[in-house]
Amino acid sequence: MARVLVVDDEPSVRAALKELVQGRGWEPLVARSGAEALDLVERVDAVVTDFSMPEMDGMELLRAVHERDASLPVILLTAHGSERLAVRAIKAGAYEYVTKPFDVDEMLVALGRAVEARLLRQRNRQLTAEHAIGRRVVCDSAAMRTLLDATARVAAKEITVLVRGETGTGKELIGSLLHAQSPRASGPLVRFNCGAIPAELAEAELFGHTRGAFTGATQARPGFFAEANHGTLVLDEVGELPLSVQAKLLRALQDGEIQPVGSGRVERVDVRIVACTNRDLASEVRAGRFREDLYYRLAVVELLVPPLRDRREDIPALAHEFALRYADRFGSEEVRLAPALVERLAAADWPGNVRQLENVVARMVALSGGGELGPESFDGRPADATSPDAAARGDPGPVRDEPGPPPDGADAASHTLREQLDALERSVIARTMTAVGGNQSEAARRLGISRNTLTERLRRYEIAADFGAGDAR
Structure with a gap:
């Protein structure tokens, strides 16, 4: 209306x-x-x-x-x-x-x-944005139409945007649209998942590092700020950043200046920030886990992505779009969703939001022989995999190792220093591999080591199997 x-x-x-x-x-x-x-x-x-x-x-x-x-x-x-x-x-x-x-x-x-x-x-602006991001934007609900309208208006303004929403609601889509509809659309769009790597590496990943700045830094590399120069940097799960890195992020926002780890040189960058989070950052500020000054810098405009349960009108259109997408991706025959199946999907609870719905539809398409899918195709179970392709294969997804205690949960005192360092190294490599979707070349680049060294470490720690042969790129 x-x-x-x-x-x-x-x-x-x-x-x-x-x-x-x-x-x-x-x-x-x-x-x-x-x-x-x-x-x-x-x-x-x-x-x-x-x-x-x-x-x-x-x-x-x-x-x-x-x-x-x-x-x-x-x-x-x-x-x-x-x-x-x-x-x-x-x-x-x-x-x-x-x-x-x-x-x-x-x-x-x-x-x-x-x-x-x-x-x-x-509509023309949306079609242009869809072409730029390589996917259709599907929505029938008033809540999402209002959000997309606000996104288009905000995109044209040189301001920082905070995108809030539950996991799987589509915050990354809003980030892509903000870039595609902005004056920076011809520049780079760079994403950085603040929660995908250990805190020790977050600063080097964001701001870059010099050769020898830390163990394993065999060559200098620019950080994500430098890569996003004259474009947009999307900070996924910004609430996961440690306080020490938050202070340096604030400086970059205020002054447009970054300092690579190990360098005494300050560099100027021109980057628009879009921050995404599933946390209530105002509550994090009150709890002392997030800087108040950074919060106000990030939330110049705040966009809230509603959960799928509050926009059920979108479920039929999304389900049909995912069925078409994955039938094409998997090389399946034409797949149609029966009205009774769509009704079941629309009535289901989706705690994982759009991502969960996408995974479920991907699984149904992969297991079908084409044609019409009836309500029996949906058993009501969520897809636990971390991606639709993993869901379709029936894989549990990559193992998300967390840095912390040594193997078997034993006390650090019961393990040698070498064992503890090995445990930490395995954790860092596993999380980096998760962040890049198993791409070994990209993981080696981010870790600052050679591809051969990474391959040896993956074999030693038996990490490669977690990602499957198709991901060993």
Whole structure:
């Protein structure tokens, strides 16, 4: 449903326009002044405003609206005899003007054209973004349409964005859309999972390091900030960053400066940050686990991705999209989801959200011989694998080793230093392999070791088997 903002200081005109907008099937928002209207413009598809108002007139409101969103159509209401002012407003960017007292049909035509133009621009922008990210954006729910609309508006602004949501809701999709619809779309999009590697390596991964900066650093390498220069850096699970690294991230945000580990040289970078988290960072701040100043730097705009249980209208469209995607990926015959199966999927609980739904559909497609899938295809069990392809193979996914105690959970005192170091090294390598999806070349690069050395370590610690032969790239 399109939303139209009505701005007029006369109650009778506001009431008449509100009724007209409602009768057209749109949602009206009402403001009595220009200042009040500016608090609402982020939520609407068109604005109709009186020209003559106290404090802020229609021309001033037009300029203020277009400073925030140059594509938002504004229709001006002018009194008879002020057409010259109206023409000046058109030259300043107004979409249309209508004289008062207005003709209902004339106003409906003007509003209809304005709303249609706005929605067409939004659709074109979404199609361009879908082409850029290489996937369709599927949503039928009002909650997701509102989120995507907000994402498109925020994308055009050079501000830091915090994307919050439960695991599997699609925060990474929002990060990709923010980049694809931004002026930085031609630059690099780089992702860094703050929780996928040990805290000891997080600083070097983000800001880079020199040769010999630490054990295993056989060559210098740029960090993710340098790789994302003139583009966007998406920090997944930013709440996992240790406090020591948070301080250096704050400096990078404030001053655009980074210092590689082991270097005395400060480097300038131009990077937009999109931070994603499944945590309530405000609560983390109160608990002392997250810096308050960094939180406010990251959450200039905060976007909340709703869980799948709050947007069940999206489940049928998502399920059909995943069925098409994985039938093509697995080389299956055409797969169709029977209405009864879709009903079962829509009624199911999805604690893992969209990612869990995707995994389940991938598994059903992989196990089918094509054709129509009935409700018996869905046994109600969640897919526990970490990726749809792993779910389709029936694999439990990569082993996610955590750094910590030595093998068998024994006390550190019962193991030699060599055994403890081996345990730590195995943990670091396993987590890095998990972060790169088993890509050995990328893992070796991130770890700062040669491919041969990594291969030897994988064999020694029996890690390679965790990722399968298909991942040994």
